Every structure is written in C-alpha cells, then in structure tokens.
Amino acid sequence: MKNIVFFILMTLFVPFTGRSTDDFFNNGLEQLLNKDYVGAKQSFLKDIEQQASYSSYYNYGVAAGELEQWHEAKWAFESALKYKPLDSDGQYNARYVTHQLSDEKIWVHPYPWLERVVLGFGSSTWWFLALVSSVFLGLLIFNIISKKSSKMQKWCWRLSFPALLIFGISFYGVYSINQHYEQERYAIIKDNTTEFYISPNGVQIQENLDPANRLSVVKYFKDSTWVQIKSEGNNHLWVEASNLLTY
Amino acid sequence: MVRIIFLHIMLLVAGISFAQDEYIKLDVNPNTVEVGQSISVSIKTNVNGRMDMNLPDGFIQSGAMNTGMSSSVVYINGKQKRLRYDHRSFTGYFEEAGTYEIGPVIVETRDGEVKSELKKIKVIRRQNMISEDPSKNMNQAIFGIVEQSSKEIYEGEPLILEGKIYAQVEVLEVQGFSPFQLDGPYEEHLLVNPNAVNGSYSVINGRNIETYKIGKTLIYPEEIGEFKIKPFHSVLLFNDPRTNFPERAKILSNETSVKVKPLPEGTPQTFIGGVGSFDISASLSDHKIDQGKVVELKVKLTGVGNLHNVEKPKVKLASGMTFYGDVEVVDSINFSAQGSEGSKVFTYFIQANRPGDIKLPPVEISYFNPIEEKYKTISCKISSLKVISTGEEIEEVPEEIPEEIQAPTMQPLITEKIGKAPKTNPLLEGWKGAVLIFSPLMLGFLAGAVVRVKQENKEQTLLNKQRWQHRADAALALSSLDDSDTNKDQLKEITDILLGFLAKEFQVSKGEISRSFLKSKVPNEIDQDIFDQTIAVFDEVDAIKYGGKVQDSEVSLIKEQAIKIVKSFDK
Numbered sequence: 001m002k003n004i005v006f007f008i009l010m011t012l013f014v015p016f017t018g019r020s021t022d023d024f025f026n027n028g029l030e031q032l033l034n035k036d037y038v039g040a041k042q043s044f045l046k047d048i049e050q051q052a053s054y055s056s057y058y059n060y061g062v063a064a065g066e067l068e069q070w071h072e073a074k075w076a077f078e079s080a081l082k083y084k085p086l087d088s089d090g091q092y093n094a095r096y097v098t099h100q101l102s103d104e105k106i107w108v109h110p111y112p113w114l115e116r117v118v119l120g121f122g123s124s125t126w127w128f129l130a131l132v133s134s135v136f137l138g139l140l141i142f143n144i145i146s147k148k149s150s151k152m153q154k155w156c157w158r159l160s161f162p163a164l165l166i167f168g169i170s171f172y173g174v175y176s177i178n179q180h181y182e183q184e185r186y187a188i189i190k191d192n193t194t195e196f197y198i199s200p201n202g203v204q205i206q207e208n209l210d211p212a213n214r215l216s217v218v219k220y221f222k223d224s225t226w227v228q229i230k231s232e233g234n235n236h237l238w239v240e241a242s243n244l245l246t247y
Numbered sequence: 248m249v250r251i252i253f254l255h256i257m258l259l260v261a262g263i264s265f266a267q268d269e270y271i272k273l274d275v276n277p278n279t280v281e282v283g284q285s286i287s288v289s290i291k292t293n294v295n296g297r298m299d300m301n302l303p304d305g306f307i308q309s310g311a312m313n314t315g316m317s318s319s320v321v322y323i324n325g326k327q328k329r330l331r332y333d334h335r336s337f338t339g340y341f342e343e344a345g346t347y348e349i350g351p352v353i354v355e356t357r358d359g360e361v362k363s364e365l366k367k368i369k370v371i372r373r374q375n376m377i378s379e380d381p382s383k384n385m386n387q388a389i390f391g392i393v394e395q396s397s398k399e400i401y402e403g404e405p406l407i408l409e410g411k412i413y414a415q416v417e418v419l420e421v422q423g424f425s426p427f428q429l430d431g432p433y434e435e436h437l438l439v440n441p442n443a444v445n446g447s448y449s450v451i452n453g454r455n456i457e458t459y460k461i462g463k464t465l466i467y468p469e470e471i472g473e474f475k476i477k478p479f480h481s482v483l484l485f486n487d488p489r490t491n492f493p494e495r496a497k498i499l500s501n502e503t504s505v506k507v508k509p510l511p512e513g514t515p516q517t518f519i520g521g522v523g524s525f526d527i528s529a530s531l532s533d534h535k536i537d538q539g540k541v542v543e544l545k546v547k548l549t550g551v552g553n554l555h556n557v558e559k560p561k562v563k564l565a566s567g568m569t570f571y572g573d574v575e576v577v578d579s580i581n582f583s584a585q586g587s588e589g590s591k592v593f594t595y596f597i598q599a600n601r602p603g604d605i606k607l608p609p610v611e612i613s614y615f616n617p618i619e620e621k622y623k624t625i626s627c628k629i630s631s632l633k634v635i636s637t638g639e640e641i642e643e644v645p646e647e648i649p650e651e652i653q654a655p656t657m658q659p660l661i662t663e664k665i666g667k668a669p670k671t672n673p674l675l676e677g678w679k680g681a682v683l684i685f686s687p688l689m690l691g692f693l694a695g696a697v698v699r700v701k702q703e704n705k706e707q708t709l710l711n712k713q714r715w716q717h718r719a720d721a722a723l724a725l726s727s728l729d730d731s732d733t734n735k736d737q738l739k740e741i742t743d744i745l746l747g748f749l750a751k752e753f754q755v756s757k758g759e760i761s762r763s764f765l766k767s768k769v770p771n772e773i774d775q776d777i778f779d780q781t782i783a784v785f786d787e788v789d790a791i792k793y794g795g796k797v798q799d800s801e802v803s804l805i806k807e808q809a810i811k812i813v814k815s816f817d818k
Binding site for chain 1: 606658660666667677683686
C-alpha cells in the first residue's frame with residue numbers, strides 16, 4: 001500500500017520537476033533586466049539550443065550589444081530574422097549593430113523578398129496547401145485516367161491547370177521553408193583577428209574584410225571543422241569553424 | 248539744486264539764532280572711499296545767515312537731508328551761557344575715481360563770512376576694500392559681506408547667496424537692499440522677502456557685533472566659467488554715536504566670484520540633467536487592460552538639487568507597445584537653501600497593441616551627485632501588464648519624432664517568446680516529405696489506371712461474348728437456310744447474313760462493308776486467306792446472280808463456304 005501511495009505521489013510530482021521549456025528564456029530576461037548581460041547571453045544560448053526562436057536570438061543580440069560585442073550581436077539579430085524576417089525591431093537592431101561595426105556598411109536584409117514572403121505565410125500554410133492541392137490533383141488524375149470521355153472529364157482537364165499551379169507554388173513554399181531552416185547559409189567572423197586560408201590548414205591569405213560583412217557559407221570540410229566561405233567580393237576562403245558564427 | 252536747498256534752510260533758521268561765538272564745522276566720513284561707496288557729510292554750526300557750500304559736480308546725493316537742532320548750557324568764566332547748534336547731514340557717493348574737495352561751508356552774516364575748513368576726499372577704483380573676513384573690516388562702522396554657499400560649483404548645482412551686514416553702531420532701520428547680480432546668465436529665486444532682515448550677534452575680535460542677514464537668494468548659473476558676483480548695497484539708518492543723531496549710510500559689500508565647473512566626462516546615456524540627489528519610483532494606473540487601450544505610467548522623481556530643470560526620463564517600451572500622446576508633467580517644487588526640492592511626476596500614456604503578459608523594462612535614470620562628485624544611476628521596476636486580446640489588429644500610432652537629436656540606440660528586449668522554429672516531423676523532411684506530398688497524385692494515377700484497365704477488360708469480354716454470339720447466330724442462320732427456297736432467295740439470304748455478320752464483326756453498318764473496306768482490315772483484323780475466301784464468295788454470288796445461271800447453280804456449296812468463313816473468325 002505504501003508503495004502504491006509513493007508511486008502515485010511521484011507520478012504527480014514528475015510534471016512539476018521537469019524544467020519548463022521557457023525557463024531559460026525567463027531567466028535570461030531577468031538577467032537582462034538586472035544588467036547581468038553575460039549571464040543573460042548564456043541563458044538565451046541554452047534556450048536557443050533547446051528551442052530556437054526569434055525572441056531568444058533577439059534578446060541574445062540585445063545582451064551582446066550592451067556588452068558592445070557587435071559581431072555576436074549582428075549574428076544574433078540576423079539569426080533572429082531567420083525566424084521572423086519581417087520584424088521591424090530585428091531589422092532595426094541588425095542595421096544598428098552593422099553600423100557599429102562599420103560606418104560605411106549599408107545593411108541589407110539577409111533573406112531575399114521572395115523568401116520573406118514565403119516565410120511570412122508560415123510552414124503550416126504551405127503544407128496545408130500542398131497536401132490539399134495534391135489530393136485534389138490526385139482526384140483529377142484519377143478521373144481523367146479512369147474514364148474514357150465524359151463531361152466530368154472535361155471539367156477535370158479545366159481544373160487541372162489551376163490545381164497544378166497551386167500545387168507547384170505550395171510545393172516550392174514547403175521546399176523553401178525546409179531549406180531555410182535546415183541550411184546554414186551565412187557566416188560572420190567572430191572578431192577582426194580571424195585568419196583566412198586558401199585551403200584547409202594550408203596557406204594563409206591576407207584578406208582585409210569589412211568586419212560588418214556577411215559571408216556566404218559554401219561548404220564544410222573535415223567534420224565541419226573548416227568552412228569555405230564566399231566574401232562579398234566573391235573570394236572563396238577557408239576559415240576554421242570555431243572562428244565563425246554561422247546561421 | 249543742493250545749494251538752493253541749503254539757501255532756503257539757512258534763511259529759515261537765520262532769524263532764530265542767538266549770538267554766540269561763531270562756530271562752523273564740516274565733517275566728511277570716510278576720507279577715502281571706493282567708487283560708489285557712500286560718504287556721510289555733516290555740518291554743525293551756530294552761525295545764523297545764508298549758508299553756501301561747495302560740492303563737486305561728481306557728487307551724487309543719496310537719500311534725504313536730515314536737519315536738527317540741539318542746545319546746551321555751559322558756564323564760561325562763572326557765567327551761564329546758552330549754546331545752540333544747527334545740524335545737517337546727508338549722504339552721497341562718487342561714480343568716478345579721483346580726488347574731490349568738499350567745502351568749505353560759508354555762512355554770510357551781517358558782519359561778514361564764516362567759513363569751515365575744506366575737506367578732501369579720495370575716491371579710488373573699486374578694489375574690494377571690504378574683505379571677506381569680517382575681522383579685517385573692523386575699521387568701518389558698518390560693512391557688508393556677501394556670504395556664498397560655495398566658491399566652486401558644478402553646472403546645474405545651486406548657489407546660495409546672502410548678504411550679511413556687520414554694524415558697530417546702533418542700526419535703526421535697513422531701508423533698502425539691491426539684489427545680487429552676476430556678470431553672466433543665471434536664474435534666481437529669492438528665498439526670503441528682500442526687505443526682511445534677520446538680526447543676531449557675532450563675536451569678532453572679541454567684540455559683540457550686531458549683524459543682519461538680508462536677501463537670501465538661490466542662484467543657478469546658466470553657463471560654465473567664472474562668474475563675478477557684484478556687491479550688494481543697502482541703505483541703513485543708524486544712530487551716529489558722535490552726534491547722537493540718526494544718520495543714513497549706504498553700504499557696499501565686497502565683490503566675490505564663483506567658478507562654475509562642467510560636469511565630468513562619462514555622462515551615462517540615461518542622464519536626465521539632474522545635479523543633486525534624487526530618487527525614482529514608477530507605477531501603472533492599471534495592471535489589466537484590453538488590447539488597444541491606453542495605460543498610464545507615472546514616473547515620480549523626488550529629490551533636491553535642480554529638480555525643476557531635469558528632463559523626462561527615457562522610458563523603454565516592450566515590443567507591441569507605443570507611446571500615445573505627449574508626456575504630462577506635474578511638479579511640486581519648493582526652492583530652499585538646498586536648491587529646488589520636491590517631486591516631479593511624469594505621466595506617459597502607453598498603448599498596448601499586443602496581447603499577453605507584458606513585462607515593461609525598468610525605468611532608469613542617471614544624475615550627478617556633486618557631493619560624491621560622480622554620476623549615479625538608479626532604476627525602478629514596473630509591475631507586469633496583462634493585455635487581453637480583442638482579436639483585432641490595432642494600428643500603432645506612429646511615435647512623434649522628438650525635436651532634439653538623440654543618439655540612436657538598440658530597440659529594447661522582447662519579453663514574449665515569439666517566432667519559434669517550426670517543429671518538424673521527420674516524415675515531412677527530405678524525400679519522405681516529397682513522397683508524402685506526391686502520394687495523392689501517384690495514387691490518383693495508379694487507381695485511375697487500374698480502373699481503366701479493369702473497365703477495358705470488361706468491355707472486351709462483353710465484346711467477345713457478343714462476337715461469339717453473332718458468329719453463332721450467323722452460322723446457324725446459314726445452316727438453317729431452307730433448301731426449298733429458290734436459289735435466288737437463298738443467295739440473297741446468304742449475302743444478307745454474311746454482310747450482317749461482317750458489319751457486326753467490324754462494328755460498322757452493313758452499307759460500309761465493301762471489298763475495299765475488307766482489304767483495309769488485312770492483315771491486322773482478318774487474315775489474307777479469309778479475305779480471299781470472303782471476296783471469292785461475294786464474287787461467286789455476284790456471278791450466279793448476274794450471270795444468268797441462277798437456276799443451274801449449286802447454292803449449297805456457297806452456303807458451306809460462307810459458314811466456313813464465319814467459323815474462321817473464331818480462330
């Protein structure tokens with residue numbers, strides 16, 4: 001009997017002992033409000049590892065900005081835009097920190113307008129559209145193939161074009177969103193002392209990059225310890241992954 | 248003007264004078280003065296007559312003339328003699344440096360003129376002859392000193408000035424006070440009535456000196472640099488111990504200065520221009536509002552220093568909140584010897600455009616503490632605000648751009664977790680996702696094809712059945728031709744049955760069956776042999792029918808040939 005009671009109590013207690021998904025985020029907020037920027041950064045980073053979100057990256061950027069760690073702040077704000085590319089505060093702060101890194105640099109949104117529009121509708125919308133249009137197209141195909149000639153078949157042919165168009169667009173939306181979240185496309189150097197190489201562990205090359213530059217990730221090498229990047233001047237360079245912040 | 252006054256006075260008193268030893272004395276005090284410093288001139292005489300006095304043009308009389316008489320009885324050589332004197336006194340000053348002569352005073356009598364001696368006055372430039380140290384001014388009966396709270400202050404820090412009059416004579420009345428003046432822009436607040444005098448005693452050089460404090464003023468210099476504080480002046484009525492008559496004197500205090508220093512570098516971003524000591528508190532008018540409504544945030548600033556001149560604190564807003572209208576300021580400020588003190592309440596109107604539990608960032612201000620000589624930053628937290636959704640999109644009111652140029656800063660933190668990465672199902676990723684999306688299309692294609700094939704098979708079976716049936720019917724019809732009929736009739740029947748059979752076989756009408764039609768079906772649908780046999784039957788029938796050999800021909804052979812043709816389609 002005692003064992004049963006103990007088991008029930010433990011079962012009831014389990015949900016309260018688990019760490020809530022937002023605990024790190026809330027801790028980070030408290031630390032940010034108390035001006036513990038270093039602690040806030042750590043908390044938001046843990047929150048990002050647990051579940052990345054616009055707010056986590058954004059607040060990480062605010063903490064880094066308060067510490068005047070502009071490279072990290074730029075990385076964080078532009079990473080935040082990955083999750084909410086149309087947010088004006090994120091864009092403003094990304095522009096602000098870019099200006100802190102380089103007076104001459106004009107900030108441009110990392111994601112093209114078409115991608116921003118696609119992301120704006122959200123993953124669920126595209127999935128829903130893709131599945132519904134696919135089912136509809138399937139029915140049309142069934143009708144066209146199974147029947148020799150009928151009035152309904154004519155209508156099936158007529159409806160197939162718009163259905164195919166919706167299916168194509170929604171499939172592109174699904175594909176784009178998957179690519180958007182899965183790929184690490186850009187990189188920012190951690191500081192101005194980053195060394196560049198012609199090949200991994202090969203000959204070092206002197207490259208004076210604008211610290212505010214956003215670099216494009218080309219490929220990874222050796223278990224992702226080396227990254228080939230493309231500068232805004234289209235130069236292909238190799239950098240140790242530990243010297244880059246990618247997103 | 249002065250001379251005319253003297254003339255009239257002397258004519259009035261001339262008739263009532265008694266004959267005495269002629270006596271006239273001019274007294275000027277002090278002999279050396281600064282520009283603007285008051286000089287007291289007194290005349291004592293027992294001579295009746297028209298009085299004239301030489302006064303230099305630069306002399307400016309201040310205040311009215313005092314006149315009086317005194318009499319006494321003296322014994323000279325055992326004889327009682329009554330003496331009577333007239334007194335006149337007035338004050339004045341010079342505005343330019345130099346040496347001036349006052350007098351002599353001349354009284355014209357019937358026996359001639361009686362003159363006083365000539366007095367010389369040295370007027371020097373203002374040299375701050377009054378020392379800040381009262382013990383060094385004890386050679387003067389009355390003097391004033393400017394008392395100041397500090398010789399050096401920071402910009403924005405208050406300066407207290409007060410006049411202190413030291414009198415070694417009995418002061419009867421303080422008749423006027425000129426406010427303090429600085430040689431630069433400043434803001435002043437009188438802390439007391441300018442004519443209010445606060446008397447007390449001070450011990451200087453072991454002597455009890457009567458002192459009067461006057462004109463306490465709070466000054467805020469408005470520039471950085473060295474400010475000269477001009478002397479204050481005041482007119483006093485006092486009892487002259489030498490004459491026992493009330494005398495009027497204008498006193499001029501020392502001149503002093505104050506240095507206004509700029510605030511040190513490293514001004515915090517949240518600096519509100521406050522110099523002194525301050526505290527801050529903030530509260531919301533409501534903790535639960537509907538989306539789109541406006542809540543009031545009251546930020547109360549209390550303290551002492553230059554509270555009246557501080558700017559409104561910069562309030563940071565959480566995402567989804569905007570300022571609505573201008574900030575209202577209500578202050579309750581008193582000016583005291585500490586500066587301006589009291590409270591200032593800033594009311595911010597904030598529109599909540601986003602639902603949820605919103606944490607507002609704390610309000611933070613910085614001020615400069617002149618005692619500790621460093622900037623202090625203080626803040627106060629604001630309780631969270633619950634915004635209830637109305638399900639409507641609220642158009643944010645664009646914030647007015649303030650006129651003053653402010654250094655841009657980052658947008659504040661976000662209190663709500665938004666923009667979470669979409670949780671992906673492994674089934675929806677990569678090729679699996681593509682298969683999932685395309686599966687309805689594939690399914691439609693496959694199912695359609697299956698249905699189509701099934702349907703076609705069914706149709707083919709039916710067709711085969713129908714073919715078999717009409718072949719059987721044709722064969723039966725041919726074999727059951729009545730031999731008793733004429734050859735002509737039998738040939739006609741054979742032709743009809745054969746044409747009907749072929750029409751059904753090729754699913755066309757009888758009329759379409761021709762030699763060329765049948766030729767077109769070779770070899771896909773009919774073999775060459777069957778075609779030849781069929782054509783041969785039709786040729787034979789035509790030859791019999793149109794060759795005139797109907798009666799003599801053997802029709803049964805043709806009939807068997809036709810049956811053979813029909814049966815050949817079964818193979």
